[in-house]
Amino acid sequence: MTVAEALAPEPESETPQTQTQTQNENQNENQTETQTEPQTQPSRLGRIRALFSADAVPRHEIDDLAADPYVATWTRGYAEVAAASFWSNARRMPDLLRLTLRTAAGQSRWRVVTLLVLQLLSGVFQALGLLATTGVLAALFTGRPTPDRISAALPSLILIAAFTAATTLASSISSLMQSQLSPAMDAAALARIQELCTGVELVAFDQAGWFDTENAAERGAVSPHFMLQATVRILAGLATVGSAILVVGFVNPLLLPLILVTIVPRWWAAVRVARMDYKVFVRQAEGRRRVNQIAYIGQSIQQAAEVRALSMSEYLAGRYRRISRRILAENIALQRAETMSQILGDTIAGIAVAGVYIVLGLLLWKSEIPLAAGGTAVIAIGRAQSSLMQMITSVNSLFAEGLYFDGYLRFCEKAESLVPSPGTVPVPDDFEAITVEDVSFTYEGAERPALRDASLTITRGQVVALVGENGAAKTTLAKLLGRGYLPDTGTIRWDGADTALMEPNELRARIAYIGQDGARFPFTARENIRVGDWTRTDDPAIEGAAAAAGAHEFITGLPNGYATLMDRSLSWGTNVSGGQHQRINLARGFYRQGTLVIADEPTSNLDAAAEIDFYNRLRSYGGTIVMVTHRLNAVQACADHIYVLEHGRISAHGTHEELMADPAGGWYRDSYLLQQNSFTTRADSAAAGGPGRVSAPMGE
Template identity: 55%
Template sequence: MTLDDSRRVGETDLMTRWARLWRRMTRMFDVDAVPVTVVDDLAPDPHAWSAGYADTAGTGFGTVARRLPLLIGTSLRLAAEASRPRTAALLAVQTASSLAGAFSLYATTDVLAPLFGAGATPDRIRAALPSMLVVLVLTATRSLCDSVAKAFAQQLGPMMDAKAMIRLQELCTRAELVAFDKADWVDASQRAERGSISARSMLAITQQVLQSLATLIGVAGVLTVLHPVLVPLLLLSVVPRWWAAVRVARLDYKVFVRWVEGRRRQTLLTQLSVTTTSAAAVRALSLSGYLVERYRRITDAYLTERLQLVRAETSSMVVGNAIAGLFTGLVYAVLALLLWRQAIPLAVGGTAYLAVSRVQQALLSLAMDINELYAEGLYLEDYRSFCDDAAGHLPSAGDEPTPEDFQEIVAEDVVFAYQGTTTPAVAGVSLRVKRGQVVAFVGENGAAKTTMAKLLARLYLPDSGRITWDGHDSAAMDIETLRSRIAFIDQDHTRFPFTARENIRIGDWTADPDPARIQEAAQHAGAHRFISALPRGYDTLLERSLSGGLSVSGGQWQRLALARGFFRRASLVIADEPTSSLDAAAEAAFYRRLREYGGTIVMITHRLGNVAECADYIYVFADGLVAEQGTHTELIAADGWYARSYRLQRQSFEKGDSLGERIEPAQSIRPAEAEPALQSGSSSTITEGKALPSPIRSS
């Protein structure tokens, strides 16, 4: 090997070592140096956070410098939407504070000039006294204005919070159900909930930023008058801290975004540990060790990344502060040089020193405030983007009339697929429901019965085909008016944390909450007896976690859901296995009562004996299509799936009846004793011997 070759090898080794050292140093600044740890099924979903991550990954000083005016403008605009007078007053008071601060600093020169001049000390103090009074008044004015501005910001904050949260609640409750089938809807809604409070935070930070900027502008103006060379040096001391603030905000937001699902999983595990609904199952399955270990793995993964985040943020702040400190020292060195060369008077030098000291405080505050303002701006953007997305899922205003007493509902070749699936759940269904009929949907699980019921209830819109009411397309009707004609009672009933009375009344919350009507609905659902046995009757709060509340059984909750449906008195009743927690006798009694109740009914059940007794017409679903249709007699004669399933269930019940005949009479349950008491999980009948109500709609 020649000498040149040896030299080149040595240079290559040196460059390799420097490159390795540089990579180690830069890793200290990079939060991505530690990858997201996969915990079981906690694999990051790129569709849930990639957009926000990509936006923040490329953010630098220039971006923030361009966005800062926009962020301040956005904050003030949102404040003006909450209260225009208070926002105007805030700006006026903040401007007065800025002017008072600038003039007080400039007046300091008039104070220092006589104090540093010749003559006896008492004479110098008397000469400086008028300027001292001016400085005192201006300083007090500035302090008062700052306090008033802060008070206005604190008043606007709750108003902005309320406006943002109400908007979020409105959008989430009105958006089409299909929006909730999107994979990233929950993540986006959680980020939006965090972002909904950002408007208030941004206003408070904006007020501080404006105060700091006013101080900087005032000081820059004073220094320009005293000596222009000091101004660019001060600007150089600002840039490094701004760079550090921007970087810290970006790193913090990146970790926040990609751990949204992880935090939600932590919350779900916590709920399993502390809620009453899961307490018994956790203990019965001895899940303490399993849940704690699962929670620990998620927490450890998050902790690892948080520690890396802290290291990256600390390194950025140290570098930024070090460079800023270097330029600050340069400012003082130049100031000393100007005084040494007598380029400025001593009084002017003293004022400049005070100005630089004030700038340092303003810069420190501004760096922190810009950090928070930028981060809150990112969170607010999540809120705004979610609101825009949710607004895109709001139902359009309908222009088709909604028949109040329809004659026929017709589904014409309806096709529908859920979000993220390629195979339609409903693959071309045509059917009709005539006024006054009881129509049954039957079939195996996953056959599309419930999906078709939700399409009839206008919870979803068909991808193709249409559903008409007396020839009018339901997709073009006013959605609230149409839904007011429908009572949808499903098996996944919601347990609202309200009183028993309110749980029934919300079936038609716009109607007069007549206690007699509420009680009537409860009686026909078999709920009146157990409600009356509650500590406060219909006014008992049904939520154990709230003060004064308690819980009832699953069967009793189901009866409350049935009572909601009875209270609604709709033209079309869709009952999607609403009696899954009741036994066969109770279900049969419910469907008999529902038929006697009147109106038009679409029933979904797996108990074909009730179908045979109640249904006028039956649709048998299979693989998203209608495989059979007809009356009970016609389907039995066709000897298809319905006939075979009906015979199988009847044979099963006949065997059960033969066994039941061997039970002693003393062991049987009399109808009067059948309704469960408080906390009972079963029931056998919903009949209470009361008079039947008037029909929902005459047929």
């Protein structure tokens, strides 16, 4: 079955319903996909040129997909190669070769030295082998009987065999060095990305385009692998061409320029084909991204239930098929243009080769060169042609991969500037008071500060509540306290020491931050809890933390208990409910046992009684607690001091009684009474059998 047949729609009977559906589909297709084709009838010369041009390939734009301003991050290398001339490639080659070899030497210097020496020896062996070929041909072309000719050629044949074997051995060892260097280079570059992404300040992930540059860096991280391959091919080609030039020059210097004459047409075709590939690749980037998005919707476990609930199978398959057909049509036209260009290049090159052999024949006819030397020249020219073609392809590949590697290097440079500076102030094991003094913070790209001029004090052993409506900056303040962000202005101090001057990881090790969602790591249940403090392994403490969070009972009921993988996409893995996942998140916080515990709405999937029970258990573990919650009855039951945030500012603070006694009312008093009245109304309705019954606890 061909690709076209595989993408073609299934045949259907032409019922009125089918016809209507087809008309609607075509109408929808016309609305979402526009074909851009020449509007005027081209001349005969124009039609001939179109056979060789990628610009004549039909182009289809997907109008319902918003243009991605960062798509150039992915395709920049291809676009620049498409526009670059051969000479721009050539000028950059020395720098790229040095960069590749320096990167490889960072993994194993002796392997790189061995590889270079072997390439040099390979060229020498090839040159000596070609010179020995002259001796063989000279012996075979003499007028003596055949046995005598073979005897005379035998020493040269032995030399050819020895040099060929040596060349093959050098090539094999070179391939071994390359195969050992390539994966090491990839692993080192990808590990560096992982190291930087986990070490940069959190603000990096708020920057526009961060994920696009990180994705481009991942593509560029494997470029050294391909750059090394291209470099080895270029060095091998140089060795072969160098040996051929040496031999041809020895035979007759007049033949040297003829080698280039035979390669120019194929070089033109190779460069043209490469540019057409790049241009169409750039043009199809949006359509390919759309196909991948549709495929992900249909194949992901996260959206499988929604796809079936909305009966989207025909919708997704139809859109996938339509866009795929458009891309296929472009690729077929592209292949036609590339094939025609290659045919033209090969034809002209064939004529040039014929001209070379005519010149060589004239030199032999006029006895300018011996017959044996002419035969050697023919072999050398053939080798040079093949090697030059390989070098041209490798140079294009090295140039393109070098641009991707530039993206990797730029990302590393940018990420390194966002890695926190080493701490200059020691991190205390505990504190008597945390003071926040006139702290303001603005998110990347925001016009106004999220938090402004915030000041508060947290005393050791206190339970402090941060309350306010959505968007009041409660989570922002919590992340600043947890050293997720650094304040733009103001200071956060532990017993007078500025936390901005402390080693971030050491400071965070004293803090247990329990967020609302909590990461769902694809680890076992035990490991999901242990990462709260991965530096220690304490199974009893893990189970104790799970029991304190109310997670021990359901974990032991999982297929493999604490050894159950918490990801259904993995073999023998499983998923748990939102409430159960939240309890694992709470257990992770219990296991960490931080000096400062920041609980940012970690109990939103639990009922009110379970939330109060959680904070009481957390308090019994010791430490100081900052709680962020919308349930003010939990604040009343647990908090020693309350800070009210409104529009990014702390508008009031005090105990529950003090805030409720405020004669001016205020957000806290009004919200608390509103929640209490709502709960009372629902409870009364439930007692009377009305529709306002109290729901069962979530996550239970």
